[in-house]
Amino acid sequence: MTPLLQIDHLNVRFKGARNVHAINDLSLTLMPGETLALLGESGSGKSVTLKTLLRLLPEKRTDLTGDITFDGTDIMTLSGRSLRAYRGGDVSMVFQDPGLALDPVYTVGQQIAETVMRHKGISRADAMEVALDMLHRVRIPSAERRLRNYPHELSGGMRQRVMIALALACRPRLLLADEPTTALDATVQIQILLLMRELQREFGMGVIFVTHDIGVAVEISERIAVMYAGQIVEEGSTHDIIRDPRHPYTRGLLAANLHDVERGARLDAIPGAPPSLETRPDSCPFAPRCAFALPACRTALPPVATPGPRRRVACLRADEPLEIAHA
Amino acid sequence: MLSYFLRRLILVLPVAFGVSVVCFALVQIAPGDPLTAIMPVDATAEQQAAMRAAYGLDKPVPVQYLIWISNLLQGEMGRSIASGRPVADEVFGAVGNSLLLAAAAAVIAFPIGTFLGFLAGYFRDTLLDRAVTALSITGVSVPNYWLGIVLVIIFSVNLGWLPSMGAGPGGSQDWQWDWAHMRHLVLPAVTLAVVPIGIVARTVRALAGDILSMDFVTALYAKGLSRGDVLRHVARNAAATALSVMGLQLGYLLGGSILIETVFNWPGSGFLLSNAIFQRDLPLLQGTILVLAMFFVGMNLIVDVAQAAIDPRIKRS
Numbered sequence: 101m102t103p104l105l106q107i108d109h110l111n112v113r114f115k116g117a118r119n120v121h122a123i124n125d126l127s128l129t130l131m132p133g134e135t136l137a138l139l140g141e142s143g144s145g146k147s148v149t150l151k152t153l154l155r156l157l158p159e160k161r162t163d164l165t166g167d168i169t170f171d172g173t174d175i176m177t178l179s180g181r182s183l184r185a186y187r188g189g190d191v192s193m194v195f196q197d198p199g200l201a202l203d204p205v206y207t208v209g210q211q212i213a214e215t216v217m218r219h220k221g222i223s224r225a226d227a228m229e230v231a232l233d234m235l236h237r238v239r240i241p242s243a244e245r246r247l248r249n250y251p252h253e254l255s256g257g258m259r260q261r262v263m264i265a266l267a268l269a270c271r272p273r274l275l276l277a278d279e280p281t282t283a284l285d286a287t288v289q290i291q292i293l294l295l296m297r298e299l300q301r302e303f304g305m306g307v308i309f310v311t312h313d314i315g316v317a318v319e320i321s322e323r324i325a326v327m328y329a330g331q332i333v334e335e336g337s338t339h340d341i342i343r344d345p346r347h348p349y350t351r352g353l354l355a356a357n358l359h360d361v362e363r364g365a366r367l368d369a370i371p372g373a374p375p376s377l378e379t380r381p382d383s384c385p386f387a388p389r390c391a392f393a394l395p396a397c398r399t400a401l402p403p404v405a406t407p408g409p410r411r412r413v414a415c416l417r418a419d420e421p422l423e424i425a426h427a
Numbered sequence: 428m429l430s431y432f433l434r435r436l437i438l439v440l441p442v443a444f445g446v447s448v449v450c451f452a453l454v455q456i457a458p459g460d461p462l463t464a465i466m467p468v469d470a471t472a473e474q475q476a477a478m479r480a481a482y483g484l485d486k487p488v489p490v491q492y493l494i495w496i497s498n499l500l501q502g503e504m505g506r507s508i509a510s511g512r513p514v515a516d517e518v519f520g521a522v523g524n525s526l527l528l529a530a531a532a533a534v535i536a537f538p539i540g541t542f543l544g545f546l547a548g549y550f551r552d553t554l555l556d557r558a559v560t561a562l563s564i565t566g567v568s569v570p571n572y573w574l575g576i577v578l579v580i581i582f583s584v585n586l587g588w589l590p591s592m593g594a595g596p597g598g599s600q601d602w603q604w605d606w607a608h609m610r611h612l613v614l615p616a617v618t619l620a621v622v623p624i625g626i627v628a629r630t631v632r633a634l635a636g637d638i639l640s641m642d643f644v645t646a647l648y649a650k651g652l653s654r655g656d657v658l659r660h661v662a663r664n665a666a667a668t669a670l671s672v673m674g675l676q677l678g679y680l681l682g683g684s685i686l687i688e689t690v691f692n693w694p695g696s697g698f699l700l701s702n703a704i705f706q707r708d709l710p711l712l713q714g715t716i717l718v719l720a721m722f723f724v725g726m727n728l729i730v731d732v733a734q735a736a737i738d739p740r741i742k743r744s
Binding site: 151154156184185186187188189192193195197200201202203204205206207214215218219250252266267 | 641642643645646647648649650651652653656660663664667737738739740
């Protein structure tokens with residue numbers, strides 16, 4: 101089976117008053133219909149990766165190298181009409197805050213219909229029918245009325261449902277979700293998560309789900325890629341990552357989880373902060389925060405170990421059984 | 428929408444009442460007796476009292492206000508003390524001329540200001556942006572009566588291309604849509620347009636810059652829209668605020684062109700107002716201020732309703 105999406109040695113550098121090496125030698129493969137969670141803390145390059153996939157980064161201020169192939173098409177060289185057909189047609193995106201990502205002065209119906217009209221070349225009335233159908237599919241009650249609502253007239257959860265309806269209206273083969281539940285209330289988060297899982301099965305599309313919440317990642321994904329400092333430090337099936345995390349950073353994330361923590365017990369936070377990335381990392385970027393770092397970790401980039409098929413760990417000590425010392 | 432319009436219309440009533448009180452009171456506060464301007468110096472006390480009674484000036488001030496306002500409601504604005512002509516004729520003739528000048532200035536200023544402001548906002552922090560900003564600051568800061576005189580020196584005195592005074596050939600008061608009349612409109616309208624060009628350009632620049640950096644613009648590109656489509660969204664988002672600024676500018680153009688009308692001898696409301704002040708022509712002064720103020724109130728009403736029609740977020744609040 102050919103991969104739906106293949107990213108090879110992607111590098112993204114933002115130029116400006118200070119340079120930022122946001123993505124460093126990132127490679128990733130996604131199979132059709134697969135759901136992958138891109139896990140990492142703020143500034144690890146998750147959102148930049150998604151924006152790069154849709155070529156949404158400002159061209160003048162960004163240095164891009166590497167290859168992105170979507171279903172056999174080279175994405176890096178797309179432009180004009182073919183780029184517009186790709187955006188929103190083949191690959192679409194759900195944003196973090198639906199209150200900011202929807203245009204406040206158009207009704208939700210207009211916004212969904214506009215996308216459909218542009219991609220399918222159908223009439224406004226037909227596009228509105230599609231929009232109505234999509235609102236039903238994302239389980240929005242009294243959809244006919246909601247079609248004529250403006251975004252500010254809807255609750256946060258409703259808006260995110262609209263955003264999802266908008267993203268899926270043209271039946272994309274890949275959905276990019278940029279922390280779609282972060283801006284929502286806890287109860288609404290779960291509803292949206294369940295809805296996305298359901299729709300993923302219904303539509304059979306591939307999903308890249310960006311999150312900083314390992315609980316959400318486990319809930320939604322079949323595979324997890326853990327990002328740190330613009331690199332993927334560990335990748336594998338969700339099951340393997342949870343049961344057998346090899347990278348000390350992944351272990352730290354799992355340990356920092358609040359579930360099953362006894363009241364009053366000390367939380368295991370990862371000490372320190374991620375690097376600023378003003379220079380391209382030439383040694384393990386996690387070494388300064390790592391309890392298991394060896395002198396060799398600070399002098400060269402770690403080798404990539406492959407403990408299994410489609411499983412990799414960028415750590416010198418990936419094969420050693422390490423135990424986090426509890427204080 | 429209709430209910431919003433009606434509610435907004437009802438709100439005009441107290442404002443209009445306030446405006447009428449202020450108009451009336453302002454003139455009462457002003458020092459000087461209007462009769463001294465029109466009575467002969469050697470008029471007897473009886474003659475003065477008779478004149479005073481004829482204009483109703485012998486009654487208490489609140490009664491004068493009631494008489495004035497009830498006449499006003501019947502469409503009667505009184506007679507000018509200086510010319511003896513009905514105030515309504517004088518005011519509406521002059522306001523018409525001012526409206527013409529203001530509209531001409533707006534037609535010049537709003538498209539140019541919008542275009543420049545949009546360019547600056549779209550190409551923010553570039554040389555073009557800085558050039559537009561410098562130009563608009565200059566436009567707002569240069570005293571426009573001085574600019575008017577400079578333009579007269581260049582285009583009327585030195586080049587002889589355009590007339591420098593009046594609203595028509597030979598001091599004609601009756602406007603006609605022919606080149607002989609329109610030539611007279613060019614210099615004052617251009618002079619008057621300079622300030623609103625600067626203000627509109629700065630407003631639109633800020634709006635366009637802000638809106639273009641919003642998340643939903645990225646989202647619009649992400650769903651595959653072209654640059655043109657995205658700019659249409661941006662324009663619609665900016666329209667409500669831009670229109671309100673333009674509406675208020677039009678109000679200022681109408682009432683605030685006293686200096687320009689004086690420089691160019693334009694027979695408008697500003698010109699009339701300055702004459703009425705110098706001649707202590709109370710009824711004319713009150714009438715002119717009132718009509719100008721009511722135009723401003725009306726302009727605000729139109730702007731509010733237009734804004735609500737464009738931006739769905741406004742109706743709720």
